[in-house]
Amino acid sequence: MFINYEHENHVYNVTVERRKNHYYIMYDNTEYTVEADEIKPGQLRIKLGDRVIKCVITEGEKDKFVFVDGDVFKVKPVELTGAKKTKEKMEGDLSSPISGKVVSIKVKSGDSVKKGDILMVIEAMKMEYLIRAPYDGKVKKVNFKEKDQIEIGQNTVELIRNKEA
């Protein structure tokens, strides 16, 4: 299965397959084969080669919390929702928070998006940054294509805001 985790505006793409208590995890072009058991609810003991990862995971209302090696990380599984049709529009724009490479474009001109939808994924320093729709609207123009270089502050997508009903 394929999962995207969002942590502090970065997205982590992971694939995982399971055979009994063996798990095959692919992340950042590296494969990890682990053996794992749930010792008590939410508490895992994961054997990776000659070391053991001990962790505790809980699910809150929106977020997952993972405790590993004494630190806690709050992550959100990313929902990739489909586009929805809308009627009235207003103008708006979205600039890139970083300089990097466009790795994925989720929309094309004419698409309708809902607030929070992912429009574009930009990669910099091995981290991914999400450009999300700040409001419901319609895509007027996508200014980049995949693999393009993008500079900080450049407008990624021109998004026309839906007027309040």
Next chain:
Amino acid sequence: MFKKVLVANRGEIAVRIIKACQEMGIKTVAVYSEVDKNAPHVHLADETVNLGEPTPAESYLNIPKIIEVAQDLGAEAIHPGYGFLAENPDFAQACHDKGIKFIGPSPGVISLMGDKIAAKKTMEKAGVPIIPGYHSIKQDTSTLVKEGKKIGFPLLVKAAAGGGGKGMRIVHSEDFLEESIEGAKRESKSSFGDDTVFLEKYLDKPRHIEFQILADEHGNTIHLFERECSIQRRHQKIIEETPSPVMTPALRRQMGEAAVKAAEAVGYTNAGTVECMVDGDLNFYFMEMNTRLQVEHPITEMTTGMDLAKWQLRIASGMELTLKQKELSQRGHAIECRIYAEDPSNGFLPSIGTLERVESPTGPNVRDDTGIYTGMEITPYYDPMLAKLVVGSENRGESIDKMIWALSRYVVLGVTTNISFLKKVLEHEEFRNGNITTHFIDNYFKDWTIAKEGLPVDAIIALAVYDSMHTKTQEVVRYKEVDPHSPWKHVGRWRMGAGV
């Protein structure tokens, strides 16, 4: 000894006091607000009374209601803990008027020590060193400027009624003195409704070192050594330790004697703390006296073997101190870390939410004073301190190692906490070397953020395994079909089971 005591507080300190009462065979009454009805202090007490609305003014600060509860249930004494009503002279007086013993010093002493100018004047008279400064009532600008020049620079302009950095200015030269005085006065007026300021010499490499005092009602006063509390954020302590890494036997004797003298000068009774600033040359100056049990009292207990909460109860019931100063000694070293629901990456702002999971570390000489539980709601009504983790060891280095070990095993999920931050502070070379000042956090951790290195690969593996374990077959299909543009694509082709 009392037969029944009302504890007018909540959280870990209420739990701490109730446990001390239980050990001594004293019945306890807990009071609580609506949101605390499932709190540990409520479960522990023999009798409980709901004070109503969660706003402190309606509940934990409601003097008439608390007094009424004590009278109705026949509690002979009230322990105020710290915070809330602990240093409120009107509350102490109200207890006294109704024939209830307030566990703490007299209303007069609380009132005197609550006025920082009056407190310093009293200490100066008693021969306790105070920071060179101007603490008089003549408050016109020209007098203040003249006095400021006498003290020299850098100097501090401070609101008399102040706290938390409000109404405070550091002045580095004469040119800025007048405008700083006026600015501090304006800020103080709007924050505290009082524009009295005082001027003080600004100390180089300041440390906050305090002495624990116990005084009975028969004229005996002892000190229980120092606590080093220099590690602070937003003018609040987060890590405390004893002994202080800079303390020498001579300085300890000098400061201890001064602290006892300070307490005796005001006729102090019960537990109290004399807070001092110590500069780079180990000169010490009286700052203020806290007329209550301190948050950080467990490190003193860990190194002296004395139980301060029990001694508070004994003293209040009229018992005499059994130990003399010369019989007291400290053994080993102890550290306390205050675990807060707050975000160190975001200006230490309090975080609220539900505690989805809480697991505290246990082990030899590891003490966790807490009033939290799994499922508890952290609300914006009260102080966001979740727990006090205390460790003791033979020496400072071992205590630091033990604390890092314990923090690494403290699981608090659901709200953002400062646990990782505390660990980073303890791991810092300058902390380990004992080179700490009250500016430590500002100097070394100003823009610290946990997210810098992103999600570690161990966390990603853990999440993937967890989600794989907890996902049913149909849901796996849904994941696959969700979006043809999904960015997992760029991880490249990957064959299931490859490499096995």
